[in-house]
Structure formats: C-alpha cells, structure tokens
Amino acid sequence: MGWWVDVLQSFLLAGSALFSIVNPIGGALLFAQVTGGRTHAERVTLARRVGIYSAIVMLGALWLGAYLLAFFGITIAALRIAGGLVVATTGWRLLSAPEAQEQRKQQQAEGAKDSDDIAFFPLTMPLTTGPGTISVAIALGANRPAEGAALAAFAIGVSAATAAISAAIWLSYSWADWITGLIGPSGVRIIARFAAFILLCVGVQITLNGVLDVFRIAGIGHPA
Structure with missing residues (x-):
C-alpha cells in the first residue's frame, strides 16, 4: 500500500508542476491562432x-538532464537547489505577470503561421515545452530517490504524469476551437494563475529538499 502511495505522490508532484508550466488549455489558444488556416x-x-514530441522532450529532460549536468560536476543537491529556485522563480513570474508570458508566446506564434511543418518548431518548442518546461523537468528528475523501491515508484509516477500531460496537450489542441469558445481568454488567465501558484509551491519544495541534502552531507541533523 505504501509503495502505491509513493507512486501517487510522485505522479501528483510531477503532474502539477508540468501542467502548471505547460498549461495545455492556455496553449490551445495559441494553437488555434497558429493553425487558423488549416x-x-x-x-x-x-x-x-x-x-x-512533447512527451519525448519532457521524458528526455526528466531522465537525462540530471546526468548531463552531473557530467559537468554539478551535485544533485546543487541541482535541486538551483532547479527549485528556477521553478519557483518561473512560478512567481507567471503568477505576478502572466500577461507578459502570454504576449511573448503570441509574438512567437505570429511568426509561425506561414510555416509548413510546424509540429516540432515552434508548436512543440518553444510554444508548448520550452526552456521553462525543460528546467522544471530537470529539477524534478534531480529530485528522484537514489535507488530501490522508492526510485521505481518515482519512475512510474513521473512517467505516468508525463504521459498524462502529453495526452492533455493532444486533447486540448485537438479541440482548441471548442475550448477557446467555452472558456474564453479570461477563464484561461484564471486557470493560469492558479497553476502558477502550484508551480511556485513545487519549486519551494524542490529547493527545500536540496537544502536538506546539504545538511545531510554536512552531517547536520536534528537533535535527539
């Protein structure tokens, strides 16, 4: 029972963080804008x-990003602290000024309307899974347990979360016209602000885990 709780916790952690930064519902607005003539x-x-493509990008960042940074001598504790700060900063920026992020993506979308093959660039990168999503995925991957059943539970949970987010992107974009008509721009902004707050909390948690790792390495523990 406890193992499945760990799987669920990993799924919820990764799912909430990735959903917050990817924002498939908000992306459906841009998708409808870019593909208006199709x-x-x-x-x-x-x-x-x-x-x-989004699933490939997120899974690659989740499982290979931490190893790539470790190749350059960056410890897991440092990666967790830095990644958590990046995630928290991204969440704070989206929470305080979501309009600026939306405007930047709209400008990128405008330049892509006349392209023939736009599935990977720019629809996947950077409009759906851009640098922010990759940073979040790397930070989540750095937060994984070292080995054993905990690592297996984490792997299943975050992989399932990535698959769920990819499915959400697929469905949201497939029904972009219906979603934009039903929710409207104001509804998307409300969802985006709530998701940004969750992302901020996830970033703080990842940073806290990194700080605790530093204390553990230094031999600083709780008094008996």
Missing part, C-alpha cells in the same frame, strides 16, 4: 504530433 483534420494530426 482544416480540422490537419489540426488533429498536428495535435497528435505535438503531444508525442
């Missing part, structure tokens, strides 16, 4: 490809 069938095909 048929519904073409949009569905593009949405499926973006979902697959």
Whole structure:
C-alpha cells in the first residue's frame, strides 16, 4: 500500500508542476491562432504530433538532464537547489505577470503561421515545452530517490504524469476551437494563475529538499 502511495505522490508532484508550466488549455489558444488556416483534420494530426514530441522532450529532460549536468560536476543537491529556485522563480513570474508570458508566446506564434511543418518548431518548442518546461523537468528528475523501491515508484509516477500531460496537450489542441469558445481568454488567465501558484509551491519544495541534502552531507541533523 505504501509503495502505491509513493507512486501517487510522485505522479501528483510531477503532474502539477508540468501542467502548471505547460498549461495545455492556455496553449490551445495559441494553437488555434497558429493553425487558423488549416482544416480540422490537419489540426488533429498536428495535435497528435505535438503531444508525442512533447512527451519525448519532457521524458528526455526528466531522465537525462540530471546526468548531463552531473557530467559537468554539478551535485544533485546543487541541482535541486538551483532547479527549485528556477521553478519557483518561473512560478512567481507567471503568477505576478502572466500577461507578459502570454504576449511573448503570441509574438512567437505570429511568426509561425506561414510555416509548413510546424509540429516540432515552434508548436512543440518553444510554444508548448520550452526552456521553462525543460528546467522544471530537470529539477524534478534531480529530485528522484537514489535507488530501490522508492526510485521505481518515482519512475512510474513521473512517467505516468508525463504521459498524462502529453495526452492533455493532444486533447486540448485537438479541440482548441471548442475550448477557446467555452472558456474564453479570461477563464484561461484564471486557470493560469492558479497553476502558477502550484508551480511556485513545487519549486519551494524542490529547493527545500536540496537544502536538506546539504545538511545531510554536512552531517547536520536534528537533535535527539
């Protein structure tokens, strides 16, 4: 029972963090804008490809990002602290000024309207899984347990969360017109602010884990 609780906790942690930064519902607005001149069938095909590409980007950052940084001599504790600060800063920026982030993505979307093959660039990167998403994924990967059942539970949980986010991207983009008509820009902004607050909390938690690692390495523990 305890093992499945660990899986669920990993799923919720990774899912909330990735959903907050990816924001598939907000991305559906941009997807509709970029693909405005295409048929519904073409949009569905593009949405499926973006979902697959996004899964590859997130899984790659989750499982390879920490090893790449470790190659340069960066410890897991340092990576957790730095990654947590990046995640928290991103959450704070989205929480305090989401309009600026939305405007930047809209400007990127405007330049992509006339492209033929836009599934990977710019729809996947940077509009859906850009540098912010990669930073969050690397920070989450650095937060993984060292070995054993805890690592297996973490791997299953975060991989399932990545698959769920990719599916959410696929569905949201496939039904972009319906979503934008139902929720509207103001509803998307409300969802984005709530997601940004969750992202801020996740970043603080990852940073706290890194600080605790430093104390553990230094042999500083709680008094008996």
